Amino acid sequence: MSTRKMFALFKRELKDIFRDKKTLIMMIVVPLLLYPLLIIGMTLILNAVNASRMDATYKVAFVGVEEETAAALEAIADDKTRIDYVIERTDADDPGQALKDEEIHAYVTVEQADGQDRYEVHYLSAWDDSVTAADVMMDVLYNYREDVRKERAEQYQLNEKEILYPVTYELADASSAEESVGNYLGMFIPFLVITSICLGAIYPAIDVTAGERERGTLETLLTLPVTNFEMIMSKFLAVSIIASISAVLNICSLGGAFIFMFSFIGGTAAGGMKLEIATFIPAILFMLLVVIFFALFVTAVSMCTCIFAKSFKEANNYVTPVLLLFMFGGYSAMLPDLELTNVTAAIPIINMTMMMKGLFNFEYNYALFGIVLLSNVVYSVLTIMILARLYNSESILFAEGFTNIRIFTKRSEMKKGALAGIGDVVLLLCLVLLVLFYIGSFAAVKWGIYGVMVQQLLILLLPLAYAWYIKSDMKRMFSLRMPKPSAVISAVFLFAGAFLCNLILAGVISVFFRESAQNVEETFAGLFDAPFAVILLITAFLPAVGEELLFRGFTFTAIRQKCRPLTTILLVSALFGLYHMSIVRFVTTAFLGVFLALLVEKSGSIFPGMLFHFLINAAADIISVYEEPMAKYFPILTKESLSIIEVAGILVVGAVCICIGWFFL
């Protein structure tokens, strides 16, 4: 590698980025102006509002309050050493109506019971001024009570403290002011820092990859006597530097704005908390280190993502999920139990978040910090190596770009009969999860078992709608072919074999995850009160059709275009397992998924798989609904623990069934 060449390219990249107005605005103007303006503006507005509250006069009526007491209350309200606000005593004939008409801000009533004077402050919680007036009046009444107590104590010649306050208590914070502020900062600083690094990195990352391709200078670059690695490194270094600068600027600007805010409202809010800023200096210095190391990682990841895009717009689409992922990692600092450990120190994004959190909590575990920084270097290097390989690939350098996600093209421009790409699969699965999460869970809560039906129908409709929208060939996309009779026979035998083996598999897993296995059972508990036919429709038939269309139809065909049969079967099965969103069910569903994928690959038709899927679900339903007769006739199914011989027997029968099924396939 020639450092001289790389440095020349690096200088050019920097010059190019700095001459781009958009980058400059994102990098310098936004952080330097936006945060201070936002925070200072907010502070000023809040103060102005508070000031106007103090200046305003609040009209309060006293109803049924003796004149002497009313005068005492008024005196307290007027006493500037005790009450800051201006209360004006008014009379109202119908105070309730007057309050409703907003002619007065509040009124006070009193009644006597058990030797007590019970005061009530009536106000409108929907009217801000009335709320303020009520608060002030509560203060006035508190003061009044204190006065009365003192008076009484004197009257009966009692020791006021001894009688009225025999017990006192207060919180004594053993952490120093710095520690408590540090803990607070540690919660949200990681998020802000990560976001600002990302915002600083992403724009130039797009510019040097997709931007370069869009402007057509990539081929020019390739004519130069430099290696791909020198090219990548020059870009990588330039973007990392911009990202670091941007992050540091962001932190400074944010810090400045906060200091301004604290000093502005310091007297009241901070409660005379004195901070020794010097305590934070090591943390801040470490932060700079973190920022630089993390900027390397973010830059490498975002460049890797953008390299597939042929235009700025496309790159933006690709990089947004990455940004969200990083921001999500930043949020993890707010999780109370998550800390820097040997494990979290190696998880990208989380480790940086945890390290920053640790720094502000003054927990300097240098060994763990070392792991964090080192693992970030390792991840960055790995990503750069991938990047260099990608940049070596002619299909990336010279191709028009990837059009894996067909839905992003205009519908009128879509070719009829085209099949969905892998990008479409990712998008569709995300859509399904989103729909299940929002609409599905809402429906299930609202309509019970029929809500579950709505869920299943949605899973069924989404892939169909997607495939229709991208004008794909439905028959091919979903493998809608009449199966051969042998494939149907095979499905039945495979079901029997897979069911038996799965029984053992589930048993083995429940040993490891006892608690979560019980949870799974509880989830379905409420479902089995409906008529059996309905249960069968909703938990067996609809999922069999919908999930098969989604996984063995849409997903399988799309992945199969790019991958070999075995890879496709494993990939689709893993996705199917993940889709069930539980570790316990992952293994069993992925296991069954292998058979389902095998069926569609071998038979070319989706229907044997649907049959298999239906039978599996139906069998589970029968066991749950007819628990007693099943336990009577097939005790082996519900037995708590099986002997080795029983296990071996089940496995042998299962294996034989699978072999017969395989023979027919």
Added chain:
Amino acid sequence: MIEAKNIQKMFTRNVLAEGKKKSSKKSVKEEFYALDGISLQAKAGEIVGILGPNGAGKTTLLRILGMLMQPTAGEVLIRSKEGEYETDPVKVKQNIGYLSGNTKLYHRLSTREMLRMLGEVYGIEKQQCEERIGHIFDVLDMEQFGDNRIEKLSTGQTQRANIARCLIHDPDLYIFDEPTLGLDILSADAIVNFMKGQKELGKTVLYSTHYLEEAQFLCDKIYMIYQGKIVREGSPSDIMQETKTGNLRDAFHVVMDQVKGGDAQ
């Protein structure tokens, strides 16, 4: 100076086809040869023209000769300044000036800044680089706009800046892909004259074009390619004689008709 032996370039595209059993689907990587066994030679002091219809493989061929792409099979031999055959792409590129419609320039730099950057990449000493820039600005008449940002230049000015890019390291081999495409007569003539001048300096120029009149009087040798294969080669006058035509345009038509006729049979 440059010699290509039996160059093949294969691209793949994914096509979904029916498998052996009618019911199974198969993703088939369809292979097709953009270049299928091309051999050519260009000596020092020669201008060699590559002619052919769109999609014949001209750009792919020039990219491979310029070491921007790797051939699937075959080899490219380029003599270095020291007269030895060099295979390291980085060192080969040091001696090539490559220009195509796709080699755009960095808009946010001025021509002078770009040339200085290139000088550093090519390893030219600062002093020498400044002299060279002065010389190039003189020759291409760029003094007036050399310090403007490239985004502000006209099409003709940009093309001259692009030529300047190929000149800065004083290469022995120029590879130009349709250098006069879309230019006005003055700018196009400037480029044609530039190529003639380089030829007189003993440099090699390899270029593709659709302007057959230009190629007829400029080229010492012509390769006509069609569907990745060389279908005719020789000097313009030889080709015209063989096809019994009066100009290269007619000769081109005759050759293409022959090839397509052969395809049909």
